[in-house]
Amino acid sequence: MLSDVTVMVNGRPVTVSSGTTVAVAVVIAGQACRTSVNREPRGPLCGMGICFECRAAVNGQPHCRSCQILCEPGMEVRTDE
Amino acid sequence: MMSRELRQRFDVLVVGGGPAGMAAAARAAESRARVGIVDDNASLGGQIWRGESQGGRVKDSAGWTERLQAARVTTLSEMRIFERPEQGALLAEGLSDLFELRYENLVLATGARERFLPFPGWTLPNVMGAGGLQAMVKCGLPVRGKRVIVAGTGPLLLAVAAYLRKHGAEIPMICEQASWSTLARFGVSLFGHPNKLRQGLQLRRELAGIPFVANIWPLSAHGRQSLESITVSRHGKTETIPCDYLACGFHLVPNIELPLLLGCQIKAGCVEVDDFQETAVSRVYCAGEPTGIGGVELSIVEGQIAGLAAAGRTTEAKQLFGERERARRFANLLERTFRLRPELGRLPLPETIVCRCEDVPYSRLRPHTSWRAAKLHTRCGMGPCQGRVCGPAAQFLFGWDPESVRPPVFPARVENLAAHAGRTEPQHSETTGGLA
Numbered sequence: 001m002l003s004d005v006t007v008m009v010n011g012r013p014v015t016v017s018s019g020t021t022v023a024v025a026v027v028i029a030g031q032a033c034r035t036s037v038n039r040e041p042r043g044p045l046c047g048m049g050i051c052f053e054c055r056a057a058v059n060g061q062p063h064c065r066s067c068q069i070l071c072e073p074g075m076e077v078r079t080d081e
Numbered sequence: 082m083m084s085r086e087l088r089q090r091f092d093v094l095v096v097g098g099g100p101a102g103m104a105a106a107a108r109a110a111e112s113r114a115r116v117g118i119v120d121d122n123a124s125l126g127g128q129i130w131r132g133e134s135q136g137g138r139v140k141d142s143a144g145w146t147e148r149l150q151a152a153r154v155t156t157l158s159e160m161r162i163f164e165r166p167e168q169g170a171l172l173a174e175g176l177s178d179l180f181e182l183r184y185e186n187l188v189l190a191t192g193a194r195e196r197f198l199p200f201p202g203w204t205l206p207n208v209m210g211a212g213g214l215q216a217m218v219k220c221g222l223p224v225r226g227k228r229v230i231v232a233g234t235g236p237l238l239l240a241v242a243a244y245l246r247k248h249g250a251e252i253p254m255i256c257e258q259a260s261w262s263t264l265a266r267f268g269v270s271l272f273g274h275p276n277k278l279r280q281g282l283q284l285r286r287e288l289a290g291i292p293f294v295a296n297i298w299p300l301s302a303h304g305r306q307s308l309e310s311i312t313v314s315r316h317g318k319t320e321t322i323p324c325d326y327l328a329c330g331f332h333l334v335p336n337i338e339l340p341l342l343l344g345c346q347i348k349a350g351c352v353e354v355d356d357f358q359e360t361a362v363s364r365v366y367c368a369g370e371p372t373g374i375g376g377v378e379l380s381i382v383e384g385q386i387a388g389l390a391a392a393g394r395t396t397e398a399k400q401l402f403g404e405r406e407r408a409r410r411f412a413n414l415l416e417r418t419f420r421l422r423p424e425l426g427r428l429p430l431p432e433t434i435v436c437r438c439e440d441v442p443y444s445r446l447r448p449h450t451s452w453r454a455a456k457l458h459t460r461c462g463m464g465p466c467q468g469r470v471c472g473p474a475a476q477f478l479f480g481w482d483p484e485s486v487r488p489p490v491f492p493a494r495v496e497n498l499a500a501h502a503g504r505t506e507p508q509h510s511e512t513t514g515g516l517a
Contacts, residue, residue: 016221017221019220019221020220020221021217021220021221023217023220024217024220024221024222025221027206027217027222028222028223032206032306032307036204036434036437036440037439037440038434038440040204040440041206041306041307042204042206042437043206043207043209043307044209044213044217045197045208045209045210045213045437045470046194046195046197046209046210046212046213046216046470047209047210047212047213047214047215047216047217047220048122048128048194048212048213048216049121049122049161050194050466050469050470051197051437051466051469051470052438052464052465052466053437055465063465063492067216067217067220068121068122068123068159070123
């Protein structure tokens with residue numbers, strides 16, 4: 001049985017099973033991953049680290065490809081910066 | 082965050098941990114070479130075998146995973162190559178460290194990405210690549226009860242639809258852009274490939290009850306904050322279907338950025354190789370999708386040949402030539418069948434975004450005559466993805482060929498660029514700096 005992991009997405013806790021990527025946690029939280037140049041909400045597109053649409057700040061590090069990072073307990077994810 | 086610099090040296094270094102890379106690394110290491118395999122994901126398997134290590138089910142990747150372990154291959158995960166400081170060395174960025182990987186022989190197994198085609202609404206959240214949505218589900222995205230329309234072309238659509246259904250998704254329709262007559266010819270040809278025919282029939286059973294429609298493609302996607310419905314073209318009429326996700330797959334594009342950086346010859350978007358999978362650059366081999374989209378069987382046999390050749394086992398490599406030839410014939414059949422119809426190039430409206438990184442609309446690209454001119458005047462392809470999404474789209478829409486690449490081939494952290502500034506002369510100093 002896989003254990004659960006809780007991460008913070010824009011300050012709110014989201015609980016996912018271990019092995020879940022940060023991009024998925026953001027989608028589950030109902031958030032857009034980023035806001036485009038023209039202020040449009042954007043979510044993951046390629047799911048494999050190519051398109052950069054899922055980039056978000058993870059533990060203070062900006063522009064992380066959230067689809068390639070696994071959730072870890074207590075991780076701080078921000079999509080609103 | 083300061084990164085440490087770590088050095089490793091290999092007889093054979095394999096870049097890419099998908100089927101081609103795993104096969105290459107295993108065969109090279111079984112020939113007693115000192116082998117490393119580097120990949121940017123958390124675990125090996127590439128896109129097609131993604132997540133199989135966690136599911137507990139013994140699948141295709143299992144044999145190769147065991148062989149890699151038995152042959153003591155060094156696995157370097159979550160590491161992205163961004164630069165070649167000199168011949169025989171590559172720089173890779175880890176989650177916190179910088180790595181210099183030195184090699185005698187190199188196997189490039191960089192795989193492929195999906196081709197995305199712009200249409201009105203394609204930038205809405207929940208419009209994803211077909212493989213992209215599958216990857217997200219493999220990484221934990223729940224789709225139970227969600228309505229997912231799968232659209233585009235090729236057998237990938239069927240595999241994705243079957244996978245999503247198995248995970249509880251409702252599939253209102255699979256939209257295949259190829260015509261029924263082309264598909265019928267393809268069906269007949271499948272009898273020449275019994276293995277593929279069996280896979281096809283298995284998929285058909287898994288997809289029972291799901292409407293599969295040919296000659297149909299998405300025209301536009303609609304929604305406020307995220308996707309709510311799509312409009313498709315069907316027999317010259319339009320039809321709007323409500324959905325939660327749209328999974329689009331318009332074929333694959335080889336990842337040739339690193340081969341280009343290393344000086345490999347490229348022809349029609351693919352890396353040119355000889356019988357032993359060696360590129361125009363001596364001791365640099367290439368296997369799998371970058372040499373031409375051909376699927377998993379072709380990738381595995383090409384990977385094996387490359388790995389054996391890189392380890393000096395040319396006699397054993399030769400024994401696999403026949404198998405490779407058979408796999409190539411099937412790849413050619415796929416390419417003929419699922420060629421994109423020209424109507425798909427006429428979907429964007431003037432305001433439809435083509436470059437998602439920089440929000441460059443179709444109307445601003447239209448006046449230009451080359452990819453280079455469009456980049457210089459509109460910033461198209463100059464955002465973080467460095468044209469990986471809009472480049473192939475622009476190639477289809479306008480017939481523009483992509484130009485050569487310049488380092489870094491992926492945006493790297495500023496301290497890692499600075500660590501090698503004397504050698505690399507990065508074009509941007511921002512963290513997400515793209516190519517100039």
